[in-house]
Amino acid sequence: MLFHLDFHVEYGATMSQQDLFATWSREAEAALGAKKAGVVVDLWKVAGERRVIAIVDVDSHDTLDEISLTLPIMIEMGQHVTINVSALRRYEDFAGTVNKLLES
Structure with missing residues (x-):
């Protein structure tokens, strides 16, 4: 199952930017490891924002929650x-459904 994950990262008034970078570094290591393992299809950092977009391929909603x-x-x-999640469907599959509906 493919999911689009849109991470918006803020940080509290008591957290320094260096602390944020340290956490983000640990996160990057985990994310790149997941990409190498094939769970993460691809990752993007939105320029100028504390925002990361990921496409992940997992076997269930439960697995997505756990991860x-x-x-x-x-x-x-x-x-x-904040993570905004959207379930994704391959466009080719959607196009097939549309064509089947058109034929009915």
């Missing part, structure tokens, strides 16, 4: 991270 709850950035500063 997102155990990310370093969520463990260390989850109260300052």
